[in-house]
Amino acid sequence: MVLGADKGRATVVMDKTEYQQKMSTLLSDSKTYEKLDRDPTPKHKRELVSILQRLEKEEKIKKADKQFLYPTSENVPRIYGSPKIHKTIARRFSPIVDFTGSIGYNVAKSLMDILSPIVGQSEHHVLNSKSLAEDLKDVTLEDDEILNSHDVVALFTSTPIDLTLHILKEGLNEDKDLKNRTLLTTDDIIELTKFCLATVAYFSYSGQIYRQCFGMAMGSPSTPLLAISSWSGLSRKLSLQPRKLSPRLWKRYVDDVLEIIRKGQVDNLTDHLNTIDPTGSVKFTYEQEHNGSIPFLDTLITRKPDGSVKLSIYRKKTHTDQYLQFSSHHPSIKN
Incomplete structure (x- = not known):
């Protein structure tokens, strides 16, 4: 089998039998996945149609919006494994759910336009490498300080959905510009978000349909935004920690955090970070400066x-x- 690597745009050639064995091992984790006896797509389709009819009747969406969001197919999302070559060559997989063409795909795309403005509003958020360089240009490290980075272990699959929806609702309620982007209320958006999370949580593999029991599956257009929103909400609790643990610098890009912290306090900070998720699912690892x-x-x-x-x-x-290639037929990215 010829597969795209998890990172780095590399190509991995793997024996098909080995791939199937690793996927079977991945899906045998009963804490994360369960087999379903029937296809839930028809049920979800009826649910979405009911939501759209109500929103149109309440004049919160136009007829054209309803037609765009209306489920015209009943494709079941499928899962595949993307080898993590940056860990150990082709020995670990990132589980990716191909959500394209499924009944909730267009809903997830539309939610991105509504949710994007409330993500990344924190002063600690890093937009890109250019903004990071600007943030660091006047930084001076003391002799008793070190550079350190933390990141979340398996961000998507460890993110608790109930907590994510709670944090998302808080962000929407605080968004003064929401009414300028949509006629949907916060409750409407949360309802559609729940629907998207439910429809990306099931998938097929080798003729069997599974459901992901916890966390969010990678593959939906809205999943990264929701995971980032959840992590942003959790990171606000950093300000509630003991003052001696507070990093002097805290810059976050998705689930990666750059810090300037006192020497000898990294383990204590890590222990504290591992308590900010009340479900105990979100865990952190760290890397200190080397040379x-x-x-x-x-x-x-x-x-x-x-x-x-x-x-x-x-x-x-x-x-x-x-x-x-610069001259390829591809939309330019303006920043």
């Missing part, structure tokens, strides 16, 4: 003798140096 340097995003941050930092380009070992 005065630490990678973050696609930069290598290095402390200089005077305590200031410099940024240089960083490429992981799995980076393939493949880039989109």
